[in-house]
Amino acid sequence: MAANTEDDNNERTPLLKSASSQGTCLAQNAASLSANWWLWELIEACTSIIALAVIVIILFIYDGSSLPDWPSVFTINSVISFLSTISKLSIMAAASAAISQCKWLWYRQAEPRQLQDLQLFDDASRGPWGAVQLLFSLRARHLAFIGAIVVVLVNFFDPFVQQVVSYRSRSVPSGNAPEIVKSRVYAARSDEGLPLPSLVDLSMKAGIYNGVFDIKDNADAGVSHTCSTGDCSWEDFSSLAICSRCVDITSYVEKQCTDGKCHLLYIPDGPMLSGFGGQINSSTTNISSELQGIEPSVLRFTSLLSKKVSDPDGALAIECSMFYCIGKYAASVTDGIAEQCLLASWRNDSARLDTKTDLILNPPTSFGNESGTEPFRVTHLAAVALNSFMSETFTGSGGINNSGSAFSSDVMQALYDTSNLTRRIENLATSMTNSIRGQDDNVSGPAYGTAWTSETYLHVRWAWLAFPATLILLASCFLLGVILETSYRDILVWKSSNIALLFHGRSLCLSSRNGKPVNKLSAMTARANDVKARLVESDAVGWKLDQDE
Numbered sequence: 001m002a003a004n005t006e007d008d009n010n011e012r013t014p015l016l017k018s019a020s021s022q023g024t025c026l027a028q029n030a031a032s033l034s035a036n037w038w039l040w041e042l043i044e045a046c047t048s049i050i051a052l053a054v055i056v057i058i059l060f061i062y063d064g065s066s067l068p069d070w071p072s073v074f075t076i077n078s079v080i081s082f083l084s085t086i087s088k089l090s091i092m093a094a095a096s097a098a099i100s101q102c103k104w105l106w107y108r109q110a111e112p113r114q115l116q117d118l119q120l121f122d123d124a125s126r127g128p129w130g131a132v133q134l135l136f137s138l139r140a141r142h143l144a145f146i147g148a149i150v151v152v153l154v155n156f157f158d159p160f161v162q163q164v165v166s167y168r169s170r171s172v173p174s175g176n177a178p179e180i181v182k183s184r185v186y187a188a189r190s191d192e193g194l195p196l197p198s199l200v201d202l203s204m205k206a207g208i209y210n211g212v213f214d215i216k217d218n219a220d221a222g223v224s225h226t227c228s229t230g231d232c233s234w235e236d237f238s239s240l241a242i243c244s245r246c247v248d249i250t251s252y253v254e255k256q257c258t259d260g261k262c263h264l265l266y267i268p269d270g271p272m273l274s275g276f277g278g279q280i281n282s283s284t285t286n287i288s289s290e291l292q293g294i295e296p297s298v299l300r301f302t303s304l305l306s307k308k309v310s311d312p313d314g315a316l317a318i319e320c321s322m323f324y325c326i327g328k329y330a331a332s333v334t335d336g337i338a339e340q341c342l343l344a345s346w347r348n349d350s351a352r353l354d355t356k357t358d359l360i361l362n363p364p365t366s367f368g369n370e371s372g373t374e375p376f377r378v379t380h381l382a383a384v385a386l387n388s389f390m391s392e393t394f395t396g397s398g399g400i401n402n403s404g405s406a407f408s409s410d411v412m413q414a415l416y417d418t419s420n421l422t423r424r425i426e427n428l429a430t431s432m433t434n435s436i437r438g439q440d441d442n443v444s445g446p447a448y449g450t451a452w453t454s455e456t457y458l459h460v461r462w463a464w465l466a467f468p469a470t471l472i473l474l475a476s477c478f479l480l481g482v483i484l485e486t487s488y489r490d491i492l493v494w495k496s497s498n499i500a501l502l503f504h505g506r507s508l509c510l511s512s513r514n515g516k517p518v519n520k521l522s523a524m525t526a527r528a529n530d531v532k533a534r535l536v537e538s539d540a541v542g543w544k545l546d547q548d549e
Contacts, residue, residue, distance in 0.1 A: 233450055
């Protein structure tokens with residue numbers, strides 16, 4: 001058995017030696033190729049190009065996307081920085097090697113060159129300061145001028161890449177759909193849901209008073225809604241509403257004056273003011289021809305007021321008509337503040353106020369009146385009750401004089417104090433509409449919208465990549481030019497080797513053992529391993545490297 005094992009080992013030994021020999025030969029060939037040619041420099045240039053290409057691919061994939069869900073130790077910035085460093089160092093190494101080779105091209109020319117230029121090329125291959133010195137020395141007279149530019153500009157590589165990625169915020173839909181109220185039916189009901197045959201429900205009364213007393217005229221912000229994120233939007237939607245229209249009828253005011261002072265202002269078949277001081281008088285009317293075509297299904301009234309009755313030029317008369325309509329709305333919530341805008345409205349003037357018949361409004365389909373849906377409707381009981389309450393509420397008077405002030409109701413005081421009566425009535429109509437929309441009519445349901453939340457996303461500023469890409473292209477062209485120039489001038493590839501200087505200096509005898517010249521860098525390296533030298537000083541020549549075989 002032992003003999004067989006020994007025989008087997010003897011049989012396998014030549015194969016193992018052959019495999020080991022082949023591996024050693026491949027390693028030697030690779031080392032020789034990298035030393036005597038441009039293998040490493042081409043690999044470095046390709047590595048730089050590939051790293052930049054990977055950066056472009058990553059940025060293209062994530063441009064406009066939310067932040068990637070990567071492990072916490074990695075970020076998009078760290079990956080880009082890592083790849084940028086690889087690209088920068090690779091192209092820098094390739095450019096430095098090409099500049100080192102340029103010194104041999106420089107001395108290969110017919111015209112003799114100063115020995116000091118050796119140091120210029122060597123410094124230029126090591127960093128930007130040496131490259132700047134080489135730029136001023138060469139002044140575009142040699143291919144190395146391009147390499148020096150690359151070495152200087154490569155220092156700006158990272159700042160440009162860092163500017164490529166920026167982070168911005170945008171609004172994206174959230175999962176919870178917000179709601180805003182709308183209605184197709186108005187029927188006055190109690191808190192228990194029971195019909196109120198002759199009364200206005202408390203929610204509508206609250207809407208009326210809120211609209212009249214709102215000194216900011218901002219009833220739109222009071223519409224009932226839900227928005228979990230504080231930023232929501234809705235598509236345009238339609239709802240049963242109350243609209244208003246007011247006209248200035250001051251030209252109808254007549255006056256009675258004595259000795260240039262007026263003591264009576266009045267509108268025929270309308271309110272009047274008498275005496276002195278500031279006064280207001282409001283009553284239901286039917287005066288202006290501009291409002292004749294509008295059915296005042298809610299209220300039509302005139303307010304005559306003057307801050308000083310004795311001055312007729314300060315009198316103001318406004319007639320307003322309030323009526324049921326269909327409103328088309330745009331609504332949104334921004335930073336928790338609701339805003340809505342009445343885009344358009346539609347009314348039905350043939351729908352008369354009746355004690356026995358409901359008011360039916362059938363707008364065009366553009367107002368959400370699709371076939372098969374419940375018509376927009378106001379029950380006759382609710383319409384009559386509201387008309388009666390509004391007529392009573394907006395009939396009254398009051399004033400202010402030297403003796404004091406007195407108003408028949410708070411509503412009259414609010415109308416007297418407002419600086420824009422037309423805007424206040426519009427605000428009243430909006431507030432009453434909010435009350436109608438806030439009632440659950442069991443027909444329309446709320447309008448559903450989109451809740452928005454803030455999201456950080458990655459934005460790529462592609463223009464900042466132009467500089468790194470151009471620099472890599474310039475460096476690659478420079479490397480290729482040096483390779484071609486070296487081949488054309490039949491110069492061996494020595495690059496930055498100091499051994500080449502030693503072997504080809506006139507003061508040393510570093511030929512091979514058989515006396516033949518040593519030209520290839522790999523051969524010079526091998527020969528340098530056999531040669532020993534020391535730095536000595538002599539009286540004749542000073543310091544020199546002394547060869548010791």
